[in-house]
Amino acid sequence: MSIVHDLTEAHREEWERVVLHPFVLELGAGTLPRRTFAAYMAQDYLFVDALARTVAYGIAKAPSAAEARPLAAFLQTLLGAEDDLFGRVFDELGMPPPAEARPDPLPVTARFGRFVEGVGRRGTFEEIATALYVTEGTYADWASRLVAASARPDDALYRSWIDIHADPALAELVAHLGGWIDAAPPGREPAMASVFRRALRHEAAFWNAFVPSRAKMRRDHRG
Amino acid sequence: MAERLTERLRAAASAVWDAQAEHPFIRGIGDGSLDVERFKHWVRQDYLFLTDYARMLSLASARAPDLEAMTRLAELAHATLATEMSLHRAYAEEFGISAEELERERPAPTCRAYTDFLVRTAATGSFPELVGALLPCMWGFSEVGLALKRGGQPADGRYRAWIDMYASSEFAALAEWCRELLDRVGAGLPPSELRAVEDAFVTSCRYEYLFWEMAWKLETWPV
Numbered sequence: 001m002s003i004v005h006d007l008t009e010a011h012r013e014e015w016e017r018v019v020l021h022p023f024v025l026e027l028g029a030g031t032l033p034r035r036t037f038a039a040y041m042a043q044d045y046l047f048v049d050a051l052a053r054t055v056a057y058g059i060a061k062a063p064s065a066a067e068a069r070p071l072a073a074f075l076q077t078l079l080g081a082e083d084d085l086f087g088r089v090f091d092e093l094g095m096p097p098p099a100e101a102r103p104d105p106l107p108v109t110a111r112f113g114r115f116v117e118g119v120g121r122r123g124t125f126e127e128i129a130t131a132l133y134v135t136e137g138t139y140a141d142w143a144s145r146l147v148a149a150s151a152r153p154d155d156a157l158y159r160s161w162i163d164i165h166a167d168p169a170l171a172e173l174v175a176h177l178g179g180w181i182d183a184a185p186p187g188r189e190p191a192m193a194s195v196f197r198r199a200l201r202h203e204a205a206f207w208n209a210f211v212p213s214r215a216k217m218r219r220d221h222r223g
Numbered sequence: 224m225a226e227r228l229t230e231r232l233r234a235a236a237s238a239v240w241d242a243q244a245e246h247p248f249i250r251g252i253g254d255g256s257l258d259v260e261r262f263k264h265w266v267r268q269d270y271l272f273l274t275d276y277a278r279m280l281s282l283a284s285a286r287a288p289d290l291e292a293m294t295r296l297a298e299l300a301h302a303t304l305a306t307e308m309s310l311h312r313a314y315a316e317e318f319g320i321s322a323e324e325l326e327r328e329r330p331a332p333t334c335r336a337y338t339d340f341l342v343r344t345a346a347t348g349s350f351p352e353l354v355g356a357l358l359p360c361m362w363g364f365s366e367v368g369l370a371l372k373r374g375g376q377p378a379d380g381r382y383r384a385w386i387d388m389y390a391s392s393e394f395a396a397l398a399e400w401c402r403e404l405l406d407r408v409g410a411g412l413p414p415s416e417l418r419a420v421e422d423a424f425v426t427s428c429r430y431e432y433l434f435w436e437m438a439w440k441l442e443t444w445p446v
Contacts, residue, residue, distance in 0.1 A: 056282070056284040060281040060345075062278075065273075068278070079290070099290065121285075212254055
């Protein structure tokens with residue numbers, strides 16, 4: 001009996017659509033236009049602010065130091081190494097430094113950010129773990145699948161973005177998150193399932209804002 | 224230049240700081256006369272304190288007004304959970320307190336009251352109030368360490384190590400950073416909000432004093 005296994009299987013189709021999104025495939029193949037990547041990075045930078053605050057709430061709500069420690073290490077990475085990478089990417093893309101640029105969030109970014117931070121502020125530790133399982137688990141999954149498929153785009157920026165998410169440290173965090181979800185007190189499953197489903201939808205909507213999914217293109221055609 | 228906000232707060236709590244400097248626990252570390260059982264009680268309770276202190280630092284990070292403060296507070300939470308707690312475990316071992324014994328320890332009334340106050344202020348107070356509650360621990364330990372260092376060296380190497388840790392320039396820099404943060408976020412606050420900041424600051428100073436008292440009296444729950 002594993003709650004996280006059941007949640008993932010119950011949402012398998014949506015999960016696969018996120019990790020095999022055309023954005024990801026084009027990133028891996030190196031065919032993603034840099035303009036699209038730049039627009040995505042600018043928005044993702046804004047999202048990471050909300051994500052980092054959510055992780056911080058997770059540390060504050062951790063049952064004990066044993067759970068708080070890996071989250072604190074992850075938060076360090078988010079605000080340290082990943083923030084540095086954002087700086088380098090912005091620089092190489094000819095964009096002003098993230099702290100100066102302050103682009104307006106797209107509606108999709110604002111909604112996603114409000115969602116995760118809301119889970120952080122109001123949710124239980126297990127709900128926070130569930131939201132992070134989706135945001136980090138999908139990223140670790142798509143990146144490690146690209147690496148496993150030997151997708152090495154020529155663009156060094158794209159490779160860095162893949163590598164930082166294919167890092168074993170992220171997979172380790174995701175394993176911790178799954179363990180905490182499974183250790184949830186009985187009766188918490190419905191609330192966790194709701195967070196899981198909504199987080200996954202936000203992830204899909206976020207990719208769609210930059211590269212429309214095939215399903216969305218079909219719907220738009222018919223519409 | 225106008226007087227620093229933190230200087231005014233320090234003056235408002237001067238009676239508490241004077242009492243702290245004169246406390247038999249502090250004097251006992253300084254001259255080496257402190258009964259080891261009282262010190263061991265402090266070590267065990269402070270270990271528990273650190274877990275909740277990390278919760279407070281994480282809430283502070285989640286609520287920080289800018290990336291710089293957010294990052295620094297996240298680093299402190301991580302340093303508390305990883306470095307400082309493991310130093311404490313090593314230190315406890317020198318006093319014959321095992322890791323299991325540390326994990327088994329339950330918070331004494333004062334430890335419970337202080338950490339509850341800190342986490343409550345971090346969760347429901349304004350950000351400047353939160354920093355007001357946070358500062359006395361860093362600043363107070365730095366002052367106590369420096370004052371003891373100036374007063375000479377106790378014969379017991381374990382007490383000397385304790386003094387050296389808190390008298391270090393790193394610890395003083397940490398206290399100064401937190402002071403600057405409060406000077407900055409507290410600038411231009413209306414009087415009613417400043418009173419709330421002062422109240423949080425003085426309350427934490429009192430709890431700092433009570434924490435020594437708790438260790439000195441080997442405080443436990445009476446019922």
